[in-house]
Amino acid sequence: MSTHPIQLTINGRRHDATVEGRLVLSDFLRGDAGYTGVHVGCEHGVCGACTVIVDGLAVRSCLMLAVQADGAAITTVEGLAADDGTLHPVQQTMRDEHGLQCGFCTPGIVMTLAALTGGPNKANSETLLNALSGHICRCTGYQGIRRAALKLAGDAA
Ligand code: FES
Ligand code: FES
CATH class of the missing domain: 3.10.20.30 (Beta-grasp domain)
Incomplete structure (x- = not known):
């Protein structure tokens, strides 16, 4: 070893x-x-x-x-969250759009969305939805996750 x-x-x-x-x-x-x-x-x-x-x-x-x-x-x-407990924008948006159920898949999805929306070159909705296609949610609550991604991209859900 x-x-x-x-x-x-x-x-x-x-x-x-x-x-x-x-x-x-x-x-x-x-x-x-x-x-x-x-x-x-x-x-x-x-x-x-x-x-x-x-x-x-x-x-x-x-x-x-x-x-x-x-x-x-x-x-x-x-x-991701601030020291005072303020949620990261991706976390807050997932919460607002009811993008989670049991929460097992959620950290991975949140990190993918955070990586793609956190820099100066924020990804568009197509890129975010493509990235989400690589995430499996066993609760199948995809509509809320999708709404969150569109909102983060600045598009209407
Ligand atoms: S546990 Fe890593 S992609 Fe599924
Ligand atoms: S919220 Fe349960 S696996 Fe996605």
């Missing part, structure tokens, strides 16, 4: 760890770092539940090794 030192930033806090080469990032974030808002469904890149933001990009953390995140800045759903 080979282990490797890694150093990364999660939600603005530095983390130093020694991990096995085979450890996937989703298991590191949940098990080692304690960010259980990273949900794990399929474990092979299909459902989108494990999506986090890595250096500005939405990434399926079950498809990335923890060692590959060495030096990266990661945001999980726990890092």
Whole structure:
């Protein structure tokens, strides 16, 4: 078993760890770092539940090794709301549009939408809906999620 030192930033806090080469990032974030808002469904890149933001990009953390995140800045759903509890615009919009039911798929969807709407080049509705097509909601509440994406893009739902 080979282990490797890694150093990364999660939600603005530095983390130093020694991990096995085979450890996937989703298991590191949940098990080692304690960010259980990273949900794990399929474990092979299909459902989108494990999506986090890595250096500005939405990434399926079950498809990335923890060692590959060495030096990266990661945001999980726990890092979105302000310190005073004010929700991130994506969280607030999902709430307003009733975009969640059991909530299992929600962190991944929120992180994908946050990655695509957070920068200066905000994605349009087509891009957001295309990105959502890679997320599975087992409660099948897709209409609320879709309305939230359209609202975030600035289009009428
Ligand atoms: S758990 Fe990673 S995509 Fe499903
Ligand atoms: S809200 Fe339950 S899986 Fe999507």
